[in-house]
Amino acid sequence: MSQDNKGQAVSLRQAFFDELGRREIARRAREDAERAQQESDNNRAMALYQALAREEDFLREKGLILDHTRYAVTLDHENFRLRAYFEDDKASVTSADKRNTASLSAAPRKQETVDTVEAAVELLAQYLADESF
Numbered sequence: 001m002s003q004d005n006k007g008q009a010v011s012l013r014q015a016f017f018d019e020l021g022r023r024e025i026a027r028r029a030r031e032d033a034e035r036a037q038q039e040s041d042n043n044r045a046m047a048l049y050q051a052l053a054r055e056e057d058f059l060r061e062k063g064l065i066l067d068h069t070r071y072a073v074t075l076d077h078e079n080f081r082l083r084a085y086f087e088d089d090k091a092s093v094t095s096a097d098k099r100n101t102a103s104l105s106a107a108p109r110k111q112e113t114v115d116t117v118e119a120a121v122e123l124l125a126q127y128l129a130d131e132s133f
Helices: 012-053 056-060 115-133
Strands: 065-068 073-077 080-087 090-097 108-112
Touching: 012 065, 012 073, 012 080, 012 115, 080 115, 090 115, 108 115
Parallel strands: none
Antiparallel strands: 065 073, 073 080, 080 090, 090 108
């Protein structure tokens, strides 16, 4: 039987259960980190939604319908869709044209990634200005 540096016998059984324990701790840490990231992304999406919802009159004036899902905020117009999707502490902001699509899902024409809710508001404003004629 082999021995470790401290003169104790190495047990396959004990080493196996130690390894399982280490893996379980690592798995839980990954899951906790993923859950925290998802919560952060959802909180940022809700912050954007709330910021836009405060401007209900402006949205109505521009013919925009505000909606949200777990990680995304959407501004829908009959001719275009603006969307911000939060993932890994970044927002992917897209503009899509609905005028020339056969289905209801418009393909994005423009896409940019930003780091803050404020930057997402600014980019949505730019895309909205691009759509205004």
